Amino acid sequence: MTHGALAAADHGEHEHPSEQKYIKIAIILTIITAIEVAIYYIDWMHDSGALVPALFILSIGKFLTVIGYYMHLKFDSPLFRYMFIAALVGSLAVIGALIALLRVHTIDFGPGGFIS
Amino acid sequence: MAQAVATLETAHGGGESHIGGADHSGHPPTSTGLDSRKIAMWAFLASDCMFFGSLIAMYMIYRGEAERLYQAGQGIGPLPHEILDIPYTSISAFVLLMSSLTMVLALASIQKGNVRGLRIWLGATALLGAVFLGGQFFEFTEFKHEGLGLTTNIFGSSFFTLTGFHGAHVTIGVIWLMSLLIMSLRGGVRKDQALNVEIAGLYWHFVDIVWIVIFTLVYLIPYDEISTITHEAEGALRQIGLG
């Protein structure tokens, strides 16, 4: 019996989270969002440089929660997991490379005559 | 790799004959046992990752550029930290997040055959989506009012393009949800068609996660800080010879 056959079972019958679970997750997501906004207003976070990493971790947490539970990637056929994660990782790699390549340019128009 | 291939292996036991194609439910059996439309939707979302990825990369590349030009005396127009309204957008983000909850509740309802629940939650989702869009429309007109248009400066261009394309995705989502709702009201969406709702839901949640990213990258990460960060990063990159 393969994973595929497992997923072939009628939709809705297999182990999706219950409605209570969905609501719990929504509460967690709300809390994370509230934390994100709250730390934005803490000066210490800005000054210590902890804000950006914290925001990254929190939003990655939200991201994974939504795709894992609401989009059922955690429970659904692994095929979907592979498809999406591969695309996500690929896109991230390309985005990262693009930013690295393009943020690093010198804009020095040279002395004189540039607009001539 | 091999594992990924394994997930594609056919689920056919071999006993059943497939002559004649359709089984009773109207869906021909498939190699993976998964519905083709759902695979197509996931493939689309994979592809859309790359689309938003490109736009986000564009935004991040130009992030801070308006300030730099401003400091060089060439800039015009409002800068991000002067114009972005964090509390307001937080509420928008919350609304969109809640619409994901109602979406998943709509799916849970129809999977149990609860048509009434489906209608209520679908309606709620579409409504929350519309509220988000209304919020975005108000935000855009407000910015316009304060002097930031699509062509004002590179911040305006990249901001409106990125959030605008997200808004366009939400709009399509709302239309889709409304169509499902109308179909349901006319008796169209039954328990065995829950997949229709599930696919719309996948799209909807995807739009939500894109907003999670945008909310962080565009709104929350402070503009002065990102400038220093990239500055440091640039220095580091130069040291390894990328500069």
Next chain:
Amino acid sequence: MASIAQPQVMAQPITKPATGLWSWLTTVDHKRIGIMYGVTAFLFLLLGGVEALIIRTQLARPNLDVVSAARYNELFTMHGTTMIFLALMPMSVAFFNYVMPLQIGARDVAFPRLNAYSYWIFLGGGIILNLSWFFHAAPNAGWYGYAPLTSTSWNPGRNVDFWLIGLQVLGVASMLAAFNMIVTVINMRAPGMTMMRMPIFSWTTLIVSILLVMAFPAITAALILLAFDRYAGTGFYEYAAGGDPLLWQHLFWVFGHPEVYILVLPAFGIVSEIIPVFSRKPLFGYSVMVYATCAIAFLGFGVWAHHMFTVGMGPTANAVFAGSTMLIAIPTGVKIFNWLGTMVKGSLRFTTAMLFAVGLVSQFVIGGLSGVMHASPPVDSQQNDTYFIIAHFHYVLFGGTVFGLMAGTYFWFPKITGRLLDERLGKWNFWMAFVGFNATFFPMHFVGLAGMPRRYFTYSEDSGWGPWNLFITIGAFVLATSFLVFIINVVKTLRNGEVASDDPWDAATIEWATSSPPPVYNFASIPEITHRDQLWWDKYGDHGAGSGVERKAPAPKEQVDPSSIHLPNPSYFPLVSAFGFFILALGMLIDNPVLTIGLLHLPILVPIGGLIMVVAIYAWAFEPAG
């Protein structure tokens, strides 16, 4: 229970295919759509070929004045755009459509109406691009349209708009087709056909489609930014506004390099089918070939900046991309050697299809090797943007892709039409193409080394490039003639060519198990797959080598009532919706009244076209699929 239906023993075709124009306009049959793709793409190929011949005539001697500089620039832009987006890609899609579902034992693709929709949108995009000639606004910024030459400051006419809208439309068509192919391969395989039993061409279909859906969004985004720059006045690619022209180059090549593999991998898939059949040996190292294809596709996303070694990215970026580019030569080399390995100790028969396939193996090597040369950034700084590069990518795209597609055409023509292309004319076709191709493109290496940049509408006498250019031009006309031979061959064959049996080549894959041409439903009963090269297994079992090996008798036919076979209904909504899309796109390009809705100022044709498109999609969604 392994049962391959043998339709030739059936009394008569069970379901008569519908005929007439309407049946083609509303068809959702993957075979017909494949044929339409193929024919359309071939016509565009001829168009692109004529453009190339004008270019070559202009360059035959120094200082010629056959066309003006502006017209020349339009010609090379359209030659590149046409060949890539309107000829080679759709020709590959034609084979995906026709052959892949047959190879995996499906009755159709996963979404037949979407398939028709892809075709009609593609046709609309092709028409839009070429309509530009009639508005005296043919695209003129080169097929990779580098910013800021595409900006309104430097290119105020409609030329670039035709290009960007045309590509955007074609992009939609390609993406929709690719989603369809991905789902079809994943989900529509016959029982028992595991991924590793799947014919290698179907594998390439899958990989290429994945490349398409992952690469096209980058250019879609890039084109959207360009459209904003041109239509709305933003400055994404304008340095004065804080933008950066290099962003265009990066986004374009993030798409553009995978695009190269999108163009060449289908041809690799085709020859990987043909060489085993005419060697009577299974493909050497099947699984390695599959992994090599995956590796090429994966690495293909990490090499884009090798098109930009001269833009000043800095030494580290250049070194990294040089390394990744060189890496890609390894899986490619593996493919070449595996094809050779398939032929060694085989029993080779040189039909035209096999000639073209072996031609690919031999010619692609040249393109691959010159590719390794300019994978080295210092060498590239001398070769980039010269005729050396033109030579390189024509060895890849002509010696690779076109040879592969020609091989595929000769190979599957009997399956598609029921008639065998004439072998004598075929051999003329191949040898003229081979000689003409090398006469055209090999000397371009020398002209390139002699420093002739590409996209020059003229050159001076003293440059010393004259004699080779004349030679190249003559070669180009020989090459063009080989296509005339092909056309004659097709016409002659369709009139009174030799009637093909179901399995004229003694082939290995199951598309040869059904009749030629196949019935609408492809297989009376879906074959049960127990082996890779299923048809050989059915014919020869585990017979070893020998001199008098007999085919097994075909399994007794199974009686199937065709009315029990479930087939999708024809639909005209894809055509209508694509028409709406066409009108929408056209509204962006030609003068028409502007409609103002709130902040939006839309040319009136845009909402009209959009409305037609959306209404047709709704109608289609509620239409019984059959």
Next chain:
Amino acid sequence: MQRSSDRWVRRTSARLVLLVAALFAVGGAILPGVVSAQSPYSTISPVTDQANDINDIYKLTFWLSLIVFVGVQIGIVYTVLSYRRRAEGERPEQIHGNKTLEIIWTIIPAIILLIIFIPTVRTIYAHDDQVNNPDLVVEVYGKQWWWEVHYPSEDGESKIVTANEIHVPQGKRVVFHLYTNNVIHSFWVPQLSGKMDLIPGHENKLAIDTDTPGYFFGQCAEYCGDSHALMRFKVIVEPEEQFLAWQDAWLAGPQQASGDLAGGDIAAVPQSMALCMTCHEINGVESVAGGNAVPDLPEELDAARTFGPNLSLLGCRTTLAAGTLRNTPENLASWLHDPEGIKPGNYMGTVITPGSLTDEQIQEIVTYLESLQPEEGCGEIPVQPGVTEQVQVQDPD
């Protein structure tokens, strides 16, 4: 027995064919390469260290490629000739693959690539380093479709502004700083070094060590619009004294060598040049009466306009119109008569069309411009061995 001798004959003939084919392949690949070296734009006749480094890697890749090429083609031809089908019922042994072989032909290319990669990386970093140690910096601005050349001085002001002919001293490391304010161009003098793009908003640098005197032809290598093919230039490497003399002549400004014009005063620009002076500059000439009347250009062209080359010392230039015409009074006259006809799409052609200037006016302008030379004459341009023509020109018709 019969069969094996049959096979032997086939194999022997196959070997013969192969030998001949291989000879042809090698000869065919190398001989025309030698011919390519004859062009004034040849990429394989380096005269600087930088171009030499590049050529070394090229030669390495070339020979490695040739070996692989010949090997694979021999393999193909040999296989094709040796394993033809002899009988219809024949069925060869069904070989599915060979792990060892496949590993070998994965590793061998990897090694070959490593052999290329190592000198590649070394050269990349070496060349990148060189741009930071210049003896002389020359700024080059790409225009549609010509090259503006600045020689910056210590005070940051550009002392010398010229076009299309770049004088540099011999035996120095010259670093070109490359800019553009319009579209992308690419600066390329094949014999001196590889090409480097000029990109709006970016500063790119290219170093050359000038050891061989002579003039070396350059051209634009990135498509930049209509007359991309007519954007040539020349780098003139001359002994240092000669370079300094040239520099002095430029700093002194033009002297009117010809006595044809009244007063011999450089500032006495003919009235017919009023329009010219709105876009062009001549050192020592402030402005011209009525010269500020900038012609009405279509808005989009106005936005895109680049100004014209500095015409000081035009009489000493070897070429006109960015290296496309030999500098003779006749050619200058036909250029003034119809710039669009000679260089399609150029901005001068939107202002001057046939008939804009009368023949007398053209004659007057030609006489004036050709007379713009330094007092002591123009100085010799060193001759490059092996190249007979001084200019790469185009027939004005």
